[in-house]
Amino acid sequence: MALQSLDIAKRSATTTEPPQARKTIEVAKLIDVSKCIGCKACQVACMQWNDLRDEVGSCGGTYANPTDMTDQSWTVMRYAEVESEERGLEWLIRKDGCMHCEDPGCLKACPSPGAIIKYANGIVDFHQENCIGCGYCVTGCPFNVPRISKKDSKAYKCTLCSDRVAVGLEPACVKVCPTGSISFGSKEDMKELAEERVTELQERGFKNAGLYDPVGVGGTHVMYVLNHADKPSLYSGLPNDPTIAPTVSLWKGFTKPLAMAGIAVAALGGLFHYVMKGPNEVSKEVEAEVEKELEAEK
Amino acid sequence: MIRDPSDLKRYNASERANHWVVGICFILLALSGLALFHPALFPLTGLFGGGVWTRILHPFVGVVMMLFFVVMFFRFKHLNQMTQTDWEWVKRAKEMVDGDDHNMPEMGKYNGGQKLLFWFLGAAMLVLFASGIVIWRAYFSAYFPIGVIRTGALLHAAFAALMIIAIIVHVYAAIWVRGTIRAMLYGTVTRAWAKQHHRAWYRQVIGK
Amino acid sequence: MTNHWTDIKNADVILIMGGNAAEAHPCGFKWVTEAKAKNKARLVVVDPRFTRSAALADLYAPIRTGTDIAFLGGVINYLITNDKVHMDYIKSYTDMSFLVKEEFAFAEGFFSGYDADKRKYDKASWEYQMGADGYVKSDPSLQDPHCVWNLMKAHFSRYTPDVVENICGTPKAKFLQVAELLASSHTPDRVMTILYALGWTQHSVGSQIIRTAAMMQLLLGNIGRAGGGVNALRGHSNIQGLTDLGLLSNLLPGYMTLPGEKETDYDQYITKRAPKPMRPGQMSYWQNYGKFHVSLMKAWYGAAATKENNWAFDYLPKLDKTYDVLQVFELMHQGKMNGYVAQGFNPLNSFPNKAKVGAALSKLKFLVIIDPLATETSEFWQNHGEFNDVDPAKIQTTVFRLPSTCFAEEDGAIINSGRWLQWHWKGAEPPGEAKGDPEIMAGIFLRLREMYKKDGGAFPDPILNLTWPYKVPHEPSAEELAKEYNGKTFADQLDPKDPTKLVKKAGELLDSFAQLKDDGSTASGCWIFTGAWTEKGNMMARRDNADPYQNGQTLGWAFAWPANRRILYNRAAADPSGKPWDPKRKQVWWDGAQGKWVGSDVPDFKVDSAPEDGMSPFIMNPEGVARFFARGMMNEGPFPEHYEPFETPIGVNPMHPNNPKATSNPAARVFKGDMEAFGKAKEFPYAATTYRLTEHFHYWTKHVESNAIIQPEQFVEIGEALAAEKGIKAGDKVKVSSNRGYIKAVAVVTKRIQPLKVDGKTVHHVGIPLHWGFKGVAKNGFITNTLTPFVGDGNTQTPEFKSFLVNVEKA
């Protein structure tokens, strides 16, 4: 295999390992919601860098716009007004987008070889030229991220700006973030930074501040610092404990070999049965009987 | 075409055509479905013009198959009611597989195995059609919650596999039991064949 | 800004009030999050709405719009009564000990000297007592009842926490929490910064709100210090520059002022603006006014400005009054104006009472629009349905629309809020036939001059004699213009300390405004910019971002006026003996060995004046110190007082319930007809306020696709309580009306706007973003300023966009 700019860790619908000899640093994006003002600079930077322009929609009665991710909007801000006895009103704002799971549900579900790639640095990338548009990635994703374009029926989502990272730059949203809510670096560094931030938040009275790096999907390469890490769902429904759904695991796990084995057994069973038992032919007796009967009729 | 006037008519032309439409659809669906099901079989998409065409065509073929299957289902439904004898046949099916059909009860047009297969295929088609609609991303998935879609995908895969196995058995049975396939090709079987395998039907047809 | 953006990171406490930095200045707000993360700073937000800034605040307090003076007055009272003032600082650096004239008084909401008919004050009593020595009298023991300190104490003692709660609707406990946190910055080792914007300026008492804040910062000893100051976050990219360059009715470049029609004597004009020190040993820097003025006139009129003709003093128009935009549109509305030019400006959207502005424009003979974008103003005559329901046939104005370049297509400098002059470079050709503003101005001017040369006309002298030394006359280059405002000398300049040394050769560019002369031997188009383009090159284009003291001063980046100084009044960062108040903060200090002031910033001081000389840090004031007592500088009084917005939801000033004339700013100018156009709470019960959203910039970005995508449609924000009362759900269309018109928009129903208890009544706020109009790629909408009242601040005439009354109903 020729060299490419990023080494590949996993490839969708591919049964063999890609070359694994090189070790690259794992990267991660850390989104500190305690610094986020929901300005949507990341949304604009994303559309500018990736040459996307969503439709001019309408106001649905909240600040959120576009109101959901689309093939043209790979990241959107989600706003939640949460009131509690203890802290009064809080405006919890979360940048939603692909989490770049260590164990990506989309990749697991994808039937098209090479349509979804997980690079060795942790980025999970869609390759639209290989995408067949089945939408299985949507089914597989625990975070409801991939979107199928109405124009070309291909799946799209955040690439973590793989083209920028490949040449040594940070993703566009990271660079643009005016309040420093989004950071990018090695996953190790990001975890350290998160720890620092969590300590700071705890000092400010957020007892349950913490890092969101869910183990259920093997950790993610987009992580959150949450001031209420005990209740991720407060942040516009961030899954509390995301995993690849058991149905998807079954579908893409056990079912595959079992079904193939079943089919093989059936086919081979037939073959060997035929070979060993021979065909089930009409017996000579019956043939003779029928001959007789025909004679009789005549 | 070689015809023996004493042969028995098992299927009329319309029934045969119906069967083969369903059958061809099944083969297309199985090949395209398997291509999307197991990475190792993905190259089968080449048969359909590539992955994208496979994804586009599969559900439409599915709809065609379902339509024709429904017709076929109602055509043959009354012939496939399980009876006491059929269950007796099923119990003894192992002997039959081992090559000894002496103790098998007399069967009508269809034996217990065929009837069970019929009902199983009916159920599988229902599940496949329903789950297929759910996972048909281009038109319908948006209307279903993600949990339903996931279950749909799993059921679709599982029932498709079962159905393929069932059809392999079906096809093999047709191959194994010599003189069977022509029933679906020219519509007739030999009297001997009928008497051997479906004696009750044989009696019924020749009026004895 | 007294300080600048990066400096915010040095703060321990940050107060965002009268602004929403996170929303309107997100990249500057980064230094707030930086201060929080690296400096353990606490962020306090006081606002009628729980804003994007509030989302990150440690402490948020709601306030009724337009009542900031009461709130800040309450804080001042809290600081004084709880002894939380930086006493060493104010004793040396403010006028607290100065004696005020005994006639000065305040009663029933009026200061002494009020004339109710003219709605104006005679300010004679608002002055210091002068001693026989010609200096202001002072009582350092602070015993005299007429000393500023005692007057101030008495004035603010009325603003108790209960009064604050009653006027502002801020729960007393919240107010006290805020006051306590702000007060924590009174120690020398803690500094607080204030970030405000048009949430303070756009009130009929806007200037006084800002004064109250400045007084609070003085009491806390936070002026002149890194991480401190009173920081106006300007709204536009070069509105600082345009203001510095004096593009206002009554100004000349560099905050010099045009003469009034009673100041036609040149010497009197200069003397009045170059005051002698009012205290011994003070600098009173404006004494140099004459040098700046003469240099300006030399830059503009060259050889035609001579000592004999008082440097062409007659060329300057003399004011009878200020022609701010409200005044101008009032005159236009009366049919007294014929022509108008709007250069990169969209008055139909930007000014209050759109109906009046549109009607005024219709009365013009000609209107010239110079803009990169198709603005609403340029199409005020066109029918755009409900958004602009006019009949073109009835509008006789000739409208020219001239396409200009945008930032990407020109060289030049713009000045950010921190007073940094930053050069930018052209990256592409403009679309179509668009031209740069200088080229357009030259195009009009050169034709005009030709006509005057040929045909003569009214007073052609200034037109014919205006210097025009540009190599390509119809296309003056940015470089030529920048060098012109920087200034140059016509004669050799010698070192005053060593006359054998030549400092500047004739014809060279100047390094500093200290080199300007009033003998006609220097020219400078804007004295405060001197040093921006010197013989060493373009200082505005410098890109050295080194920050050796790690306090964000970056003296090698671009050029900051004045004299590349980053924090104004920075001498006050050191105690009277010249040592930093806080040894950890290395700012500016006296280096005895070198005999001069040194530090991480350019000292804002006479660099060799030793602390023992007793010169005080506020060198621009003739007193040398900062003023708690504003003397006659403000129109409504030397101390700030709470007055209600002109459209008040409670109908009474709770400070002066028995004096209806003191309900709203008694000295604010209100035009005939506009007073009648004010709505009353009975019909329009809700307090409305207009503002920007972070997704949009004014009326520009509705033309910008990516911004239209992220905030496509006009909306208004209302609280859940009001929404429930009115049966309005999020996403419903609502009609918001004031006494001047209505708009329709989508309702955003939110917990972030809470009803407030004010003077026994419940006051609901309605929040109205301003960004929409009938041109653009976003969904077209109504012009928000259809609703706003045509009245301005009592000093600056900034329209009262932030406090007015509306009604809301389901559309």
Added chain:
Amino acid sequence: MQLSRRQFFKVAAGGLTGSSLVAMGFSPTAALAEVRTFKLARTTETRNTCPYCSVGCGIIMYSLGDRAKNAHAEIIHIEGDPDHPVNRGTLCPKGAGLLDFVHSKNRLKYPEVREPGSKEWKRIGWDEAFGRIAKLIKEDRDANFIAKNADGVTVNRWLSTGFLAASASSNESGYITHKVVRSLGMLAFDNQARV
């Protein structure tokens, strides 16, 4: 066509074998996974300052071509300037979308005039525009210039035409604008400082 059962068996077996071969790895080599090519590789960078709010963020404009005579410098991307001490490469949603401002379909391209009572714009040339505007200005100034006020004091002012200056044009534009406007004796002069 007549398909004997033997032939049918062959076809079926062939299909099975084909798919089994494929299953065993006789599939064609899959395409490589390569990221999108970095789109700014040889663009020209120009430093500028964001024209919106007063933070004055540094930006870098990336344009096509290498400034060669025949290359038209179309700006294709705008990003924050990481060296800038204030924004350090960051931008807000407005700054991040500056490219769409530069290329807005509502940019004006040609001088236009709307005649009195007309419903539409008419495209004109710069010469005509400058000439007509200068003439209108001169007519009004000559008719309404106030050399002396009621008290006979020289005031040299002109009040019947006003000028609004921009908020985002450069110092140099502002400076020359002020110079020209004041030379005419105009007092109805303001800028966007208040709004």
